[in-house]
Amino acid sequence: MRRVVEVWPFRPTIHHSRRLAEALRAETVGGVVMLAATVVALVWANVSTDSYEALRATTFGPASLHLDLDLREWAQNGLLTIFFFVAGVEVKEEFVHGELSNLRKAALPILASIAGMVVPVLVYLAVSWGAPGAGRGWAVPTATDIAFALAVLxxxxxxxxxxxxxxxLTCAVVDDLGAISVIAVFFTDHLNLLALTAGAALIALYGLLQARRVRGPWIYLPIALLAWYLVELSGVHATVAGVALGLMTRVRNDPGEENSPAELATHRLRPLSAGFVVPVFAFLSAGVALDTGSLSTMFSDRVVLGVVAGLVVGKFLGVFGGAWLAVRLGLARLSEELHWRDMAAVSTLAGIGFTVSLLIGGLAYGDDPGRTNAVTTGVLAASLASSVLAAILLRARVRNRAGAQDDDGHRRSIGDRS
Structure with a gap:
């Protein structure tokens, strides 16, 4: 009895924290937490705009290290690095163990994802052509939010x-890789080659230690943090370091090894990413005033209309059209389990931009708060529209499939009786 009393203050806490972590590994729970953070941000920004903006503008960090960033910048450049590290590990897992390990299977989602990045840009440019600042926002509708899309599914x-x-999942993984490449190439204003070279060397050292089977998080954590700092200092967006480190993480199990380093890392970091990193980023990025003026701007600003059209229309046309064309040309094969109506429904989910679209929007128009807020409103509206439309189509497909199975079962039972 005494033993139970001694551990009582701690045992429930550990038990519930483990249950919470397991829940956050589920796509639905992570999506709900992110959605809740977005709603809180929208409510706060519309009830007390000044206090919300003051919170986002709160700055901390050592100025001597050029890390005196505001909370929004810390979320974009710091916290999201963890999100992209997990994405990097998932990309490597897909290449080693998943759909991308088989070229024949990988061809369909890869080609669909590439088309799903190119077509939204064309749709965006067609709608926004000639509008002031339109050339800066072309990349906003190229990204799909993997967590939100999988949660809706x-x-x-x-x-x-x-x-x-x-x-x-494979489309979203390829999409993430494309998005981070776009961020690295097109959103680097200045380049410190010395810092970038040093950061790349540390990332290579991380990969070498992984290959040599060196163990222990306390060896890798300082390397990862210093690599992140040097990439941030170089002018390349710091989240690139997260993807690179994720790609360097070993995903194959050694003989007698229960879990690979990649499995251990994602097991520990996924709850942190889903339960804290992405919700905090969403909270600090999604708070926009939804007054009459801002809503009218959304419908009159061709840049914002281009973002909405690129996500809702362009993403669907790109993913579905790319998949259809790949199959028609004999470059890929559609699974026997799927119908083209299933593909049309799931392609609609690709229009959920959210996390990465908000990040790219902030990078593209960071010096123009009014345009940033308008683009943010457009991303939120497009993501909501895509979510609702996809949910309707997917539920219809579930009902149709269930009805078809019932009909098949009924016909078989009649055949058995006859």
Whole structure:
């Protein structure tokens, strides 16, 4: 009895924290937490705009190290590095163990994802052409929010074939890789080659230690932090360091090894990413005033209309059209479990931009708060529209599939009786 009393203050805390971590590994829970953070940000920004903006503008960090950033910058450049590290590990997992390890299977989502990045840019440019500042926002509608999209799929269409989720996941992984490449190449204002070279050397050292089977988080954590700092100092967006470190993490299990370093890292970091990193970023990025003026701007500003059209229309046309064209040309094969109507429904999910679209919007128009807020409103509206439309289509497909299975079962039972 005494033993129970001694551990009582601690045991429930550990137990519940583990249960919370397990819950946050589920796509639906992470999506709900992110959505809740967004709603709180919108409510706060519209109830007390000054206090919300004051919070976002709060600056801390050592100025001597050029790290005196405000909270929004810390979320973009610091916290999101963890999100992109997990994304980098997922990309490598897909290349080693997943759909991307088989070129024949990988061709469909890869080609669909590439088209799903190119077509939204064309749609955006067609709508926004000639508008002031339009050339800076072309990359905003290229990204799909993997967490939000998978959460909507899990909630609305959990009964759909696993091949549909695999297609969406692989598309989103390739999409993330494309988005981080765009950030690295097109959103670098200045370049400190010395800092970038030193950061790349540390990332290579991280990879070498992984290859040599060196163990211990306290060896890798200082290397990762210093690599992040040097990439941040170089002028390249610091989240690139997260993806690079994720790609360097070993994903193959050694003989007798229960979990690879990649499995251990994602097991520990996914709850942190889903439960803290992405919600904090969403909270600090999504707070915009939804007054009559801002809403009218959304419908009159062709840059914002281009973002909305690029996400809602361009993403669907790109992903679905790219998949259809790849199959028609014989470059890929559609799974026997899936129908083109399933592909149309899941392609609509690609229009959920959110996390990465908000990040790119902030990078593109960071010096223009009015345009940044307008683009943020457009991303939120497009993501909501894509979520609702996809949910309706996916639920319809679930019902149609269930009805078809019932009809098949009924015909078989009649055949058995006859």
């Amino acid at each position: 899990a909630v609305t269409a959990g009964a759909m074939p696993a091949a549909l989720r695999a297609f969406l």
